[in-house]
Amino acid sequence: xxxVLVRRLLTMIPLLFFVTLGTFMLTHLIPGDPAITVLGDxxxxxxxxxxxxxxxxxxxxxxxxxxxxxxxxxxxxxxSLFSSEPVRDTLANRIPVTLSLTAAALFVAVLIxxxxxxxxxxxxxxxxxxxxxxxxxxxxxxxxxLIGSLLIAWLALKSSIFPATGYVPMEESVxxxxxxxxxxxxxxxxxxxxxxxxxxxxxxxSVLQEDYVRTARAMGLxxxxxxxxxxxxxxxxxxxxxxxxxxxxxxxxxVIIEQIFGIQGLGSLAxxxxxxxxxxxxxxxxxxxxFVVIAVNLVVDLMYSxxxxxxxxx
Amino acid sequence: xxxxxxxxxxxxxxVLAIDGLGVEFASEHGWLRVLDEVSFAVGPRETVGxxxxxGSGKSVTSLSVLGLLPRRSSRVVGDIRLRGRxxxxxSTAELEDVRGREIAMIFQEPMTSLNPAFTIxxxxxxxxxxxxxxTKKQARAHAIEMLGHVGIPNPRQRVSEYPHQFSGGMRQxxxxxxxxxxxxxxxxxxxxxxxxxxxxxxxxxDLIREMAEENDMSVLFVTHDLGVVADICDRVVxxxxxxxxxxxxxxxVFCTPRHPYTEGLLRAMPDVEDHVRELVxxxxxxxxxxxxxxxxxxxxxxxxxxxxxxxxxxxxxxxxRRAVRCHRFDELDLEGAS
Numbered sequence: 001x002x003x004v005l006v007r008r009l010l011t012m013i014p015l016l017f018f019v020t021l022g023t024f025m026l027t028h029l030i031p032g033d034p035a036i037t038v039l040g041d042x043x044x045x046x047x048x049x050x051x052x053x054x055x056x057x058x059x060x061x062x063x064x065x066x067x068x069x070x071x072x073x074x075x076x077x078x079x080s081l082f083s084s085e086p087v088r089d090t091l092a093n094r095i096p097v098t099l100s101l102t103a104a105a106l107f108v109a110v111l112i113x114x115x116x117x118x119x120x121x122x123x124x125x126x127x128x129x130x131x132x133x134x135x136x137x138x139x140x141x142x143x144x145x146l147i148g149s150l151l152i153a154w155l156a157l158k159s160s161i162f163p164a165t166g167y168v169p170m171e172e173s174v175x176x177x178x179x180x181x182x183x184x185x186x187x188x189x190x191x192x193x194x195x196x197x198x199x200x201x202x203x204x205x206s207v208l209q210e211d212y213v214r215t216a217r218a219m220g221l222x223x224x225x226x227x228x229x230x231x232x233x234x235x236x237x238x239x240x241x242x243x244x245x246x247x248x249x250x251x252x253x254x255v256i257i258e259q260i261f262g263i264q265g266l267g268s269l270a271x272x273x274x275x276x277x278x279x280x281x282x283x284x285x286x287x288x289x290x291f292v293v294i295a296v297n298l299v300v301d302l303m304y305s306x307x308x309x310x311x312x313x314x
Numbered sequence: 315x316x317x318x319x320x321x322x323x324x325x326x327x328x329v330l331a332i333d334g335l336g337v338e339f340a341s342e343h344g345w346l347r348v349l350d351e352v353s354f355a356v357g358p359r360e361t362v363g364x365x366x367x368x369g370s371g372k373s374v375t376s377l378s379v380l381g382l383l384p385r386r387s388s389r390v391v392g393d394i395r396l397r398g399r400x401x402x403x404x405s406t407a408e409l410e411d412v413r414g415r416e417i418a419m420i421f422q423e424p425m426t427s428l429n430p431a432f433t434i435x436x437x438x439x440x441x442x443x444x445x446x447x448x449t450k451k452q453a454r455a456h457a458i459e460m461l462g463h464v465g466i467p468n469p470r471q472r473v474s475e476y477p478h479q480f481s482g483g484m485r486q487x488x489x490x491x492x493x494x495x496x497x498x499x500x501x502x503x504x505x506x507x508x509x510x511x512x513x514x515x516x517x518x519x520d521l522i523r524e525m526a527e528e529n530d531m532s533v534l535f536v537t538h539d540l541g542v543v544a545d546i547c548d549r550v551v552x553x554x555x556x557x558x559x560x561x562x563x564x565x566x567v568f569c570t571p572r573h574p575y576t577e578g579l580l581r582a583m584p585d586v587e588d589h590v591r592e593l594v595x596x597x598x599x600x601x602x603x604x605x606x607x608x609x610x611x612x613x614x615x616x617x618x619x620x621x622x623x624x625x626x627x628x629x630x631x632x633x634x635r636r637a638v639r640c641h642r643f644d645e646l647d648l649e650g651a652s
Contacts, residue, residue, distance in 0.1 A: 211426040218380055218421075219441045219492065220414030223406065233431040307431060309476040 008301065012294050016287065017069070023286040024065045027279050033057075034081050034277045055081060068283060077287070078280035087284040090269070095288060097167055098265035101188065101257070102250045104181045108189035109196055109246060116193070117200025121235075122227055124205060132197055139194025144253055148187035148260040156183060165262035184261045188253050192246040199242045203235040210234070237307050244300035248293050327398055328355035329500050329532040330379065330417075335392035337374055337383065343604040345389065349374055351629070352392070352558055354551045356500065361526060361533040363547035363564070365540060365579065369600035371556040372536045376502045379534075380417060381409045397499065415445040418493035422505035424485035428477040434461070434488045435473035438495050445496045460491040464521060483514035490521060497529055504536045519546050540583045544568060544651075549635070552576050555600055555611040558629060559639045569650040572638040574616045577648040610641060618646055 035051040036043065052058050056067065068078055077087035120132035156164035162183050168176040207213065208231055216226045255267035266285055273281040304311050337349040349371045356362045364372045377383050378390050381401065394401045396416060401409065413419075421427045429437055438457035442448055448456070454473070461469035464487040477485055486506060493501060503522060507515040523546055526533050535547055543550055543564065550567040552560040552575065560573040571577045578596040598615040607613060609624035616623065622641050629639045640646075 211421060211423055212429040214382065215419075215421065215427045215489075215492075216429065217382060218413055218419040219444075220410045220412065221440060221444055222410060225440075225444075230429055230432070234429070237431075309431065309433075310478055 004305075005298075005302075008298050012291075012298075015294060016290055019290045020069065020072075020283060020287055021065060024068070024279070024283060025061065027274070027277065027282055028061060030274075030277055032277055034279065037276055038081055068280065072287070077284045080281050081278045082276065087280050090281060091266070091284050091288060094264065094266045094269050096169070097263060098251070098254050098258070098267060099292075100170065100177075101167075101181060101184055101254055101263065101265060102247065104185035105189035105192065105250050105253075106243075106247060108185045109192035109250075110243070112189075112193040113196025114200060116197040117204060117239075118227065118232070120197065120201040121204035121208065129201075132201065136194040136198045136201075139190045140198070142190070144187050144191060145256050145260055147190055148184065148257055151183045151187055152260070167261075167263040167265070184257050184263060187260070188250055188257045191253075192250055195246060196239065196242060200235060200239050203238045204231060207231045207235045233307060237304065240300055240303045240307065244296055247296045251289060251292060328357050328395075329360075329397055330356040330534065331393070331395040332375070332379070333393040333395070335375065335378065335390070335394065337371075337378055337391075338389040339603075340387040341604075346603045347556070347606075348603045349378070349556045352553070352556075353629075354558060354561055355635070356532045356534050359526070359530055359532060360549060361523075361535055361547045363543035363550045364534060364536045364553060365538065365543055365550055366553035367538055367579075367596075367600050369555070369602070370553040372553050373504055374556075375553070376419070376504050376534060376536050379502060380413055380419060381406075382413075411445075414441050414493075414498070415496050416498055417500045417502060418496070418498040419502040419504065420486070420489050420493045420506045422508050424482050424489055424509060427489055428485060428492075430477055433474050433476055434480070434492075438473075438492050441492060442495050456495065457491075460495050461488065464488070464491045464494075464525070465517075466491070482510055483517065486510060486514075486518050487521065490518075490525065494525055494529065494531075498531065500532045500534065501526065502534045502536065505538070507542060508537070508539070515542070516545075522546065540568075540579050552579070555606055556603065557611060557639060558637070559612065560637065562632075562636045566636060571648050571650050572632065572643045572646075573612075573640050574618050574646065574648065575612050577650075578615075580651045581649070583651070610639075618642055 033048070033052075035048045035055065035057060038051055038055075039047060056064055059067070071077060075088055077091070079086050080090060083090075116132045116135065120129040123129050151162075152164050156162045161179070163180055164183075166180055168180045170177040204227075208227070210231075213226060213231055216230045217223075221230070254265055255271060257263070258265045258267040259271065266288065270282065270285045273285070332355070333353045335349055335352040336347060338345045338347050340346075352371070352375055354362070354364075364375060366372050374383070379394055379401070381404070383390065390402065392402075396412065401412065404412070428434065432440075435454060435457045438460060439450065439453040442453040442456055443450065446453075458469045458473050461473055466472055466484060466487050472480075477488070480488060490506075501522070506522070507518050510518060519542065522533065522535075525531065533546075535543070537543060547564050550560075550562060550564050551558055552567065552573065554575050560567060560571065560576045562572075567576060568580065571580060575596070578594075581594040582596060584593060596615055601607070601611070601614070607624070608626060610616070610619070610627045613619040613623040620642065625641070627639055627641050629637050630643065631637050632643075
């Protein structure tokens with residue numbers, strides 16, 4: 001098991017390399033000149049040239065990239081073109097915000113999606129199945145910004161239980177953190193909840209037809225054990241893949257949700273910095289996102305080997 | 315009541331008594347009657363073969379004994395008594411207490427009948443702890459003992475292995491260990507050897523016979539294979555199109571069959587000693603439930619059929635636990651197996 005883990009961690013390195021190289025090239029394709037963005041439209045060509053020289057923008061692209069990547073192992077990600085704040089510090093402020101939003105959204109998605117999927121699968125064709133199916137269809141179809149706006153209108157503006165915007169760090173107050181994260185997490189997680197419910201319903205229904213479920217019933221195991229343990233562990237195998245995908249799309253969804261709820265996370269930072277062509281910061285955000293996605297995939301693979309003994313490597 | 319009289323009563327009364335069992339399934343043709351007036355009994359330490367082609371209703375019969383038919387799409391009438399106790403009126407929770415504890419079942423497909431996500435040991439432990447309330451440690455020791463008992467080599471190691479690490483024959487042995495782990499009074503074996511190759515079949519049959527003797531257990535053996543029945547069964551119940559058509563001891567049914575369908579099954583059975591005899595298959599197939607004829611259900615395929623065979627036919631008692639459902643049973647001189 002640990003050998004598999006080490007091997008997987010090693011394959012992350014080339015992956016991180018290629019993805020950051022790709023984004024580096026892509027950001028340079030965006031029309032405009034960061035030096036002009038820094039100085040404003042009215043600056044003289046001489047001053048622009050001086051800033052380009054200072055920022056290293058006159059170097060060939062590959063050597064700019066080499067310069068940037070060489071700092072990555074020691075977590076030196078360069079400095080912002082605008083604020084001259086180290087990128088590492090900017091990210092350190094933003095990462096916990098976005099990760100806690102993503103984690104809370106995933107929590108909401110699993111908390112709603114898994115029970116809904118189980119109830120729908122065990123009561124096929126009954127009202128509870130229909131309600132779950134309709135809910136799941138709506139959840140998948142409704143865009144997160146719409147759900148977010150409705151939540152703000154209904155629950156934040158008319159009552160004061162939840163704040164409409166803003167984020168309170170967990171260190172300051174756990175209660176206020178939970179209040180500030182609830183609405184964005186629900187808005188972000190509802191589509192994932194719907195997808196999880198839909199996929200689990202399908203997976204569980206087909207598992208419940210299996211011979212070994214009949215065996216478990218024939219041996220007198222309690223119905224809730226048969227469904228909740230014997231069948232669910234098998235249905236989790238396809239579901240884990242779905243949840244892995246959902247984490248990735250939740251992370252992407254933070255870009256919109258952070259804008260709506262005025263949360264200063266990686267998503268809102270990314271939007272601003274791409275427009276400003278603040279390449280070192282954009283690169284830092286990409287690096288973090290790729291790392292998170294790879295880490296999630298690793299966790300998914302580890303869960304596979306727990307759930308499905310056939311893929312277990314010894 | 316003293317202990318000995320209690321035991322005598324126990325000896326005399328059947329372990330399983332099915333009386334007037336009828337089953338209907340919901341379908342696009344409406345409620346379809348797939349079982350009709352099925353009655354037979356399994357005595358203490360008796361092995362009864364339930365025989366018929368696919369679609370004759372034998373699996374439905376065995377599943378309804380355990381209450382495993384889908385609740386909402388099936389209707390069951392008639393009595394099913396386990397050692398005198400009516401199972402029909404039991405709640406789901408009460409039925410769950412009976413399953414695995416008093417009646418256990420093994421199935422045709424050893425490859426798919428065990429849960430692929432749990433070790434063999436965990437599956438046995440769960441059942442033992444559920445019914446007998448033992449500690450994890452006791453249950454695990456018992457699982458190892460059971461695996462050894464059913465002839466799985468190196469049970470101490472194999473108890474922690476997953477079904478996919480077992481061969482087909484070994485899985486069926488593991489399945490038997492699971493089924494017998496709580497020492498049930500009745501084992502229902504639904505075509506347990508059909509998916510296995512011939513040498514393994516013989517071993518599994520021997521194992522079931524041994525286990526039944528050792529544990530004073532009765533067996534209801536569901537099969538389409540009369541050869542297997544000859545090997546293992548004391549009594550035979552022949553089913554056709556959802557009805558019992560003949561019942562008797564294995565010897566009676568084999569040597570002096572009274573129903574043309576039984577004769578047909580015997581003639582279609584390969585005989586190991588007699589290679590000269592030609593196999594005669596029964597023409598046609600069992601009709602689906604929505605095409606059951608109003609008269610004798612076998613008449614369309616029966617070479618002895620006459621006009622009166624189009625009339626409904628009742629089961630005639632020929633003696634104690636000897637019965638046949640045929641208009642012409644007393645005129646026909648049917649050929650048995652030698």
